Amino acid sequence: MSQKVAFIGLGVMGYPMAGHLQQQGFDVCVFNRTTSKANKWCEQYAGRMAKSPAEAATNAEIVFLCVGNDDDVREVVLAEQGVLQTMAAGSVLVDHSTVSAQVARELYASCKGKQVGFVDAPVSGGQAGAENGQLTVMAGGDVVDFDRVEPAIQSFARCCKLLGSSGSGQLAKMMNQICIAGVVQGLAEALHFGQQAGMDCAAVIEVISQGAAQSWQMQNRYQTMLKGEYEHGFAVDWMRKDLNIALQEARNNGSTLPLTALVDQFYADVQKMGGNRWDTSSLLTRFK
Ligand code: NAP
8 A cells, every 4th residue: 555645835846746756656645825736736646635734644654844934844843733733653754844953953852752753854956856856855863764754755856865863954955055155156256257358158158167167056057147037946035044044053053154144145135126036046136
């Protein structure tokens, strides 16, 4: 018989992730706050839907979440209709949202109190990665829980690794976002410089992307940046959420993140220009 799982949050990421689970033979029950998305998902994947997170989690061996920020995760887990109300001892909760390490540790403790496992498992790879089932998953938690959920995660991931105790997945995701912030700003500055210098920027990038300056951002975003198109994925609002999580964690652990703090302020400028939903490569617009 198929393993029963639940998926809470059918957004840009969760919708296709839950779809991959269903297509891989898991018996998926979904919940989405906006019911129309859950209806659409059920029609597309011939799956089941519930009226609350708690109902979706009933009898599920694994419960997946992919929602928004710390408070959203707390709400779908701990509220009166949250998943922890109905999760059985021995089941495992997997949180794919990008949130603080603090909330991961809090929920790990709440789950342990009910003999439920908890794995923080934020993802990288964006909408395309979710749709193609090619996400990178950074996990934190206990080995025994990770081993139980990893086969299901493989339905939508090309890489999934346990990186330490509870909260380590979120800390790894912070490192990921710190790297991206600096790389995107560097690329934006290079393109701005090239335009001011009257260079054929596309021709230059085709050459320098063969050398040490190469990056995913360069390969995948330079053309759209030169065209001024900023509708290609991860939104500025989400990036600021993630950078602020990293900056807060840095205050806790004594690290200094001057570049991250600066780029966060540059994204604040982009928000003031109305770019809340533009993708992260929109840093170039600040130079116009
Ligand atoms: P999204 O499209 O905005 O979807 C968010 C989902 O969470 C929606 O289904 C929303 O329900 C639900 N939700 C939010 N708050 C809720 C609450 N308090 N109670 C119940 N449901 C709630 O977001 P997304 O792009 O899928 O991102 C989800 C998470 O993955 C975020 O933590 C994000 O940082 C992370 N992430 C995103 C990307 C990306 O490229 N988009 C990449 C990596 C990681 P409604 O439909 O009712 O609004």
